Amino acid sequence: MATAAAGGGERGISIERIFGRAFGTIRANPLATLGIAFLFSAVPSVAINYFVQGMQGEQQQLIARVGFRGMLAFGLLMAMVSIVISAITQGALVRATVAHSAGRESTLAESASAGLVVIVPLFLTGLLVALGVAFAMILLIVPGIMLYCAWVVASPVVVAERLWPLAAVSRSLELTRGARWKVFGLLLIMLVGYWIISAVVGLITIQLAGGIRGVAEMSANRSLPIGVMLMSGIVQTIVACVWGVVVSSLYVDLREWKDGPDSANLAEVFA
Numbered sequence: 001m002a003t004a005a006a007g008g009g010e011r012g013i014s015i016e017r018i019f020g021r022a023f024g025t026i027r028a029n030p031l032a033t034l035g036i037a038f039l040f041s042a043v044p045s046v047a048i049n050y051f052v053q054g055m056q057g058e059q060q061q062l063i064a065r066v067g068f069r070g071m072l073a074f075g076l077l078m079a080m081v082s083i084v085i086s087a088i089t090q091g092a093l094v095r096a097t098v099a100h101s102a103g104r105e106s107t108l109a110e111s112a113s114a115g116l117v118v119i120v121p122l123f124l125t126g127l128l129v130a131l132g133v134a135f136a137m138i139l140l141i142v143p144g145i146m147l148y149c150a151w152v153v154a155s156p157v158v159v160a161e162r163l164w165p166l167a168a169v170s171r172s173l174e175l176t177r178g179a180r181w182k183v184f185g186l187l188l189i190m191l192v193g194y195w196i197i198s199a200v201v202g203l204i205t206i207q208l209a210g211g212i213r214g215v216a217e218m219s220a221n222r223s224l225p226i227g228v229m230l231m232s233g234i235v236q237t238i239v240a241c242v243w244g245v246v247v248s249s250l251y252v253d254l255r256e257w258k259d260g261p262d263s264a265n266l267a268e269v270f271a
Helices: 002-008 015-028 030-056 059-101 108-116 119-139 141-151 154-161 165-176 180-208 212-221 226-259 261-270
Strands: none
Touching: 015 030, 015 059, 015 180, 015 226, 030 059, 030 108, 030 226, 059 108, 059 119, 059 154, 059 226, 108 119, 119 141, 119 154, 119 165, 141 165, 141 180, 154 165, 154 226, 165 226, 180 226
């Protein structure tokens, strides 16, 4: 806590300030933030879901054809693709959020390049965090949750401070120390919001499909109506955008708290 006292003082982090910065970033630069989430998260996610759904009715044949190991390898490949998608999206949104905090806006191309240029360390960091949290969850749920709260800003650290995985998670541990209950509260608010959105979207999907029977027929026929696909893409865009910008805003708030107000000029790291 010495750094906090010397730099940012004892103000701590503010959930209200984090959300204010996050939604301020989206309002000021909707093309870059929502565009990034759409291109790097929604489009590939909807495509993967459509592909996987098309395979559901052929699982038995596929298992017989490629074997259990083949299906396991496919599952691991899908997990790797998901981590890559998340890494690029998070990295690009860090750039947009940091630039907004410094009083300027980052274009979609600039933000995307910020994520792509560090895609390897971002991917490795995402993999390390996923494996670490999953292992902790196997032991007990609470340690897994607290570990995620401690490592949650590792990806923004990679982008803004150009650190590699082990150094990034160590830096995230340092930044979140003394604020993890607030981080937990922030993530809980985000999770509850996601549950509410999912419930509303689920009801709309049922209506678009013509009721429960329509959903069952849609699953049996492995066909997604265009309205359902469009809804899925919109929701994925919003969720990915908000989550990425809020986590990036959390990183900025933590860094200003621990390292002092001079760190507000974070945009210089992208020069």
